Amino acid sequence: MQTMDSFNFAGKKAFVRVDFNVPLDENFNITDDTRIRAAIPTLKKILNDGGRVIIASHMGRPKKNPDPKYSLKYILPRVSELLGKEVKFAPDCMGQETAAMVSALKPGEALMLENLRFYEEEEGKPRLPETATEEEKAAAKKELKERQKKFTATLASYADCYVNDAFGTAHRAHASTALIADYFDADHKMFGYLMEKEVAAIEKIMNYTEHPFTAIMGGSKVSSKIDIIENLLNKVDNLIIGGGMTYTFVKALGGKIGSSICEEDKLDLALSLLEKAKSKGVNMVLAVDAKIADAFSNDANTKFVPVNEIPDNWEGLDIGPETEKLFADVIKSSKTILWNGPVGVFEFDNFTHGSLAVAQAIVEATKNGAFSLIGGGDSVACINKFGLADGVSYVSTGGGALLEAIEGKVLPGIKAIRGY
Numbered sequence: 001m002q003t004m005d006s007f008n009f010a011g012k013k014a015f016v017r018v019d020f021n022v023p024l025d026e027n028f029n030i031t032d033d034t035r036i037r038a039a040i041p042t043l044k045k046i047l048n049d050g051g052r053v054i055i056a057s058h059m060g061r062p063k064k065n066p067d068p069k070y071s072l073k074y075i076l077p078r079v080s081e082l083l084g085k086e087v088k089f090a091p092d093c094m095g096q097e098t099a100a101m102v103s104a105l106k107p108g109e110a111l112m113l114e115n116l117r118f119y120e121e122e123e124g125k126p127r128l129p130e131t132a133t134e135e136e137k138a139a140a141k142k143e144l145k146e147r148q149k150k151f152t153a154t155l156a157s158y159a160d161c162y163v164n165d166a167f168g169t170a171h172r173a174h175a176s177t178a179l180i181a182d183y184f185d186a187d188h189k190m191f192g193y194l195m196e197k198e199v200a201a202i203e204k205i206m207n208y209t210e211h212p213f214t215a216i217m218g219g220s221k222v223s224s225k226i227d228i229i230e231n232l233l234n235k236v237d238n239l240i241i242g243g244g245m246t247y248t249f250v251k252a253l254g255g256k257i258g259s260s261i262c263e264e265d266k267l268d269l270a271l272s273l274l275e276k277a278k279s280k281g282v283n284m285v286l287a288v289d290a291k292i293a294d295a296f297s298n299d300a301n302t303k304f305v306p307v308n309e310i311p312d313n314w315e316g317l318d319i320g321p322e323t324e325k326l327f328a329d330v331i332k333s334s335k336t337i338l339w340n341g342p343v344g345v346f347e348f349d350n351f352t353h354g355s356l357a358v359a360q361a362i363v364e365a366t367k368n369g370a371f372s373l374i375g376g377g378d379s380v381a382c383i384n385k386f387g388l389a390d391g392v393s394y395v396s397t398g399g400g401a402l403l404e405a406i407e408g409k410v411l412p413g414i415k416a417i418r419g420y
């Protein structure tokens with residue numbers, strides 16, 4: 001397989017798919033530039049080799065072409081600043097003007113294309129009114145497939161080689177993340193440095209695991225994490241359940257959960273997961289106490305109670321001190337750790353303590369030689385809020401992509417380059 005380090009980009013044009021889908025505030029200021037910073041080493045290597053870079057990304061979920069609020073022009077100054085050189089901008093990713101700008105690129109120059117998703121061809125999903133009939137949808141899909149081929153071929157025609165550094169969209173089989181790879185020989189397509197790191201981190205967790213392996217699953221709902229939990233039961237020694245999910249399990253076991261978040265239709269599922277864990281010898285660790293509140297608010301009254309004795313009209317918003325110790329002991333005795341989802345409503349300062357305790361235990365385990373991977377939007381925001389990102393082995397830039405990889409799914413963006 002071709003790699004960034006072994007490829008000499010001198011004189012070449014490289015089409016680099018990045019994930020610059022960064023959050024912006026209402027004045028179009030970037031509120032978190034992590035994803036841009038993460039792709040800079042790849043772009044720099046190509047430019048330093050004397051290559052020409054065509055930067056391509058999506059932004060948000062535009063419903064029409066163009067949808068100005070999703071323009072990539074807003075992030076151009078930051079990309080130039082982080083790259084240390086002026087990046088040119090093509091106000092459309094298609095068209096003659098863009099083709100001319102690509103041709104005019106000189107060695108060491110970079111051009112960023114406008115949002116790829118301004119064309120429905122990128123995702124291959126027709127943008128139809130909700131009233132469209134099934135027949136109309138099928139016909140539109142077929143017709144779009146043909147246009148998507150042309151769109152993909154045009155993007156591919158811009159370059160001599162293809163680099164995918166967009167891990168955040170690696171779970172999508174879109175024109176620029178997967179289909180385009182077919183237009184390049186095996187030695188002219190490769191992962192960017194970020195993608196290489198993400199893939200290596202996933203492989204380490206999934207294939208070269210040192211035991212004990214502990215996964216901490218938090219967040220609000222069991223239903224959104226069910227596939228990943230089932231898959232993890234085949235791999236982990238300990239599965240810690242935290243966050244809002246806790247209460248579906250506690251209720252299923254007959255506990256009193258007050259008004260805590262609960263998926264009533266998932267009680268049987270929770271019991272069957274506990275059964276499955278038992279039959280596979282997995283130590284499923286549930287909270288024993290909770291910090292409860294009389295309202296879903298940072299300023300609510302609070303107290304600590306056993307997790308299965310929550311009074312009516314009170315809800316569990318964080319783990320309690322006994323649970324913090326229980327979770328921390330399991331984490332600290334682990335050699336491989338995966339953390340997805342906060343164990344409390346960490347957005348409220350009065351309910352961050354449990355997630356902080358988990359983060360600190362992971363940092364300590366990492367210091368003692370464990371490999372720790374943190375991923376999924378909220379856990380990353382959480383570890384950043386605590387300023388502890390440097391203390392863990394790897395913080396993934398992917399949310400959905402990371403979870404799908406851990407569920408055992410083959411990611412189209414990865415398969416398109418390495419074949420599996």
Ligand code: AMP
Nearest residue numbers: 219220221243244316317341343344345
């Ligand atoms: P998810 O997107 O499913 O990973 O869920 C993340 C969200 O779960 C965060 O916004 C947390 O505030 C929320 N969360 C964590 N613990 C609880 C809880 N006990 N009750 C309600 N929401 C929670």
